Amino acid sequence: KAEDGYRLWLRYDKVQDAALLQRYQSALTALSFYTSSATLDIAKKELIKGISGLTGNRLRPREGVTNNCIIAGTPASSVFVKKFFQKNKLNTGNEGYVISTGNVGGKKVLFIAATKDIGVLYGVFAFLRLLQTNQPLENLFMVSAPKIQNRILDHWDNLNRTVERGYAGASIWNWHTLPDYIDQRYIDYARANASVGINGTVLTNVNANARVLTKTYLIKVKALADVFRPYGLKVYLTAKFSAPVEIGGLKTADPLDPGVRNWWKEKCDEIYSMIPDFGGFLVKANSEGQPGPQSYGRTHADGANMFADALAPHGGIVMWRAFVYDLRVQKEQERFEEGNKGGHGNPIAAEDRFKQAYNEFAPLDGKFKKNVLLQVKNGPIDFQPREPFSPLFGAMPETQLMMEFQLTQEYLGQGTHLVFEAPLFKEVLDADTYARGMGSVVAKVIDGSLYHHPLTAIAGVANIGNDINWTGHPFGQANWYAFGRLAWDHELSSARIANEWVRQTFSNNRDFVTTTTSMMLASREILVDYMTPLGLNHIMGTGHHYGPAPWVDNAGRADWNPVYYHRADSEGLGFNRTANGSNALAQYRPEVQKQWDNSRTCDEKYLLWFHHVPWNFKMHSGRSLWEALCYKYNIGCDSVKWMQREWNAVKPFIDEERFKQVQQLLVIQEKEAVWWRDACLLYFQTFSKMPVPAQYEKPQHT
Numbered sequence: 001k002a003e004d005g006y007r008l009w010l011r012y013d014k015v016q017d018a019a020l021l022q023r024y025q026s027a028l029t030a031l032s033f034y035t036s037s038a039t040l041d042i043a044k045k046e047l048i049k050g051i052s053g054l055t056g057n058r059l060r061p062r063e064g065v066t067n068n069c070i071i072a073g074t075p076a077s078s079v080f081v082k083k084f085f086q087k088n089k090l091n092t093g094n095e096g097y098v099i100s101t102g103n104v105g106g107k108k109v110l111f112i113a114a115t116k117d118i119g120v121l122y123g124v125f126a127f128l129r130l131l132q133t134n135q136p137l138e139n140l141f142m143v144s145a146p147k148i149q150n151r152i153l154d155h156w157d158n159l160n161r162t163v164e165r166g167y168a169g170a171s172i173w174n175w176h177t178l179p180d181y182i183d184q185r186y187i188d189y190a191r192a193n194a195s196v197g198i199n200g201t202v203l204t205n206v207n208a209n210a211r212v213l214t215k216t217y218l219i220k221v222k223a224l225a226d227v228f229r230p231y232g233l234k235v236y237l238t239a240k241f242s243a244p245v246e247i248g249g250l251k252t253a254d255p256l257d258p259g260v261r262n263w264w265k266e267k268c269d270e271i272y273s274m275i276p277d278f279g280g281f282l283v284k285a286n287s288e289g290q291p292g293p294q295s296y297g298r299t300h301a302d303g304a305n306m307f308a309d310a311l312a313p314h315g316g317i318v319m320w321r322a323f324v325y326d327l328r329v330q331k332e333q334e335r336f337e338e339g340n341k342g343g344h345g346n347p348i349a350a351e352d353r354f355k356q357a358y359n360e361f362a363p364l365d366g367k368f369k370k371n372v373l374l375q376v377k378n379g380p381i382d383f384q385p386r387e388p389f390s391p392l393f394g395a396m397p398e399t400q401l402m403m404e405f406q407l408t409q410e411y412l413g414q415g416t417h418l419v420f421e422a423p424l425f426k427e428v429l430d431a432d433t434y435a436r437g438m439g440s441v442v443a444k445v446i447d448g449s450l451y452h453h454p455l456t457a458i459a460g461v462a463n464i465g466n467d468i469n470w471t472g473h474p475f476g477q478a479n480w481y482a483f484g485r486l487a488w489d490h491e492l493s494s495a496r497i498a499n500e501w502v503r504q505t506f507s508n509n510r511d512f513v514t515t516t517t518s519m520m521l522a523s524r525e526i527l528v529d530y531m532t533p534l535g536l537n538h539i540m541g542t543g544h545h546y547g548p549a550p551w552v553d554n555a556g557r558a559d560w561n562p563v564y565y566h567r568a569d570s571e572g573l574g575f576n577r578t579a580n581g582s583n584a585l586a587q588y589r590p591e592v593q594k595q596w597d598n599s600r601t602c603d604e605k606y607l608l609w610f611h612h613v614p615w616n617f618k619m620h621s622g623r624s625l626w627e628a629l630c631y632k633y634n635i636g637c638d639s640v641k642w643m644q645r646e647w648n649a650v651k652p653f654i655d656e657e658r659f660k661q662v663q664q665l666l667v668i669q670e671k672e673a674v675w676w677r678d679a680c681l682l683y684f685q686t687f688s689k690m691p692v693p694a695q696y697e698k699p700q701h702t
């Protein structure tokens, strides 16, 4: 049934374990839930629906309290909650909740309560998650609040419904039929986000179209905002820097020009008159051809602060992206083209792309206004299967930094490869910047605790489209889920998240859960092995970023060329970023440099990120670099076969449809892992001139 995928992790099928079912049935017999807002209405319906599906109990809300009664609400909506909060001195803040067993007048009750309405909705979803994952309900006292305030999905959706780097169909925003037609999917989308605590959505692509800021589109944006509001989901837009010229009829977009500043101020006034809780803007400026303040001789801070001033009176925020690598490279390119008319290939850019965001932004530390966040991608290059954390996270104490992860798998096999990204996210969040001594992990930078910043945020580039199952690959849903869960609480482990997701999405069967979660937890490392082992990166086909193309040297820009990144030659492989190379390592704190600056002691996961090592370099395993490369590519391929075997073994536990989808996708993944291995080994062999060790499968020319 197609709906198996559509329901995501919000399936409320009857609990299978008979003993447990009975316990739930007798523990959840009544409901006291007075609702006084749209949000509480939604929470109540969800709770009734969930309990009915999971236990068969149909709860009818009643006035009084009986034994085994759920009491839900806020101190304002329920006297019982009010007393409970007073007695326990509880305050769950703007979004937090408490789930607790308790006692009212000698009756056994269960509270799902919060200071604010939205907290009750989050609490309801958390409670249903307990049931969905078959947890005990005895002696509960769970208090939870998000560690990061703004937990946002970035849609890279265009107004014509194409999605940049989207692999799950067309955009779910049907601009043509908005505002009058409200697709049920918008409501289901808001509900899914609320279920994992996502509270913001940027509707449009960072490569922005100014037209979304015209009245015609703002009416449509408002319609979505109205749908999302009761689910706690705020709407944001991308702002194209040149909008005052493109749609405002001005001659300039100079951020210091009074006319321009006024145009943005009026634009914000207009937006807020329609959408009073509009979140703010996400801006990509002076990056990959997008206009920005530098086009007018101004800085990124000048640009960001202009938006900040226009938004501040309304409480809006600016998310200014740090994904830039333009200036010097472009100049080098022009110089090269000048001296090389009719020549071939591209120059090797003078400045390491790795260093550029830091070079541009670190000097601006402290220059941004209070409602600005600098949005930094997890790594210094671009969402590779593995990157060291961006050095900016340890370099801008006076600036509110937010994280940008990518859920859509642009460089991770896109819509066809099974890759659970939580381990990737965790690796970055847990990385130590040493910015204020040991323990200054990236997570503490972005949750504001390291420097006591008041405004915090995290973004995930959405992997959602209008495919029936939302994300194309059924396991893509797990990345949406994992993002939400980690944005709420970055201390959750990948294993816990995988376990929750699998139980909710498929089955609580022990064998199923064990097999599937171990497959998920291994999947990212498996992809790294067959795609970019040992610190290789950015060797995907240029433009589309699908499949191997390490040989490309004419992609249009030096730093789009795979050869720029791997630097294979007759001596060895890898990018020397140490002091006698590009010295990108100097952008990290000394303690971090020490981890990576010596090829003998550098974690081999990052080896080729920082070192150009000889083909016969001795690895910790005793293998040469070349042998290690052969080994890694092969183990990656073998591991995909392992995933296939594991998946085949769980067939009895789940529905035919999703079983088959994943099975077929794993066949593609296996073929492509082999494609990666063969292409990369054959290509790198032209430099190493070494044989592939006999125990590995020989790469095939096709």
Ligand code: GCU
Binding pocket: 164, 165, 206, 207, 284, 288, 323, 382, 410
């Ligand atoms: C990547 C991606 C682009 C995207 C860009 C960005 O380079 O390939 O499609 O626009 O990131 O994040 O701005």
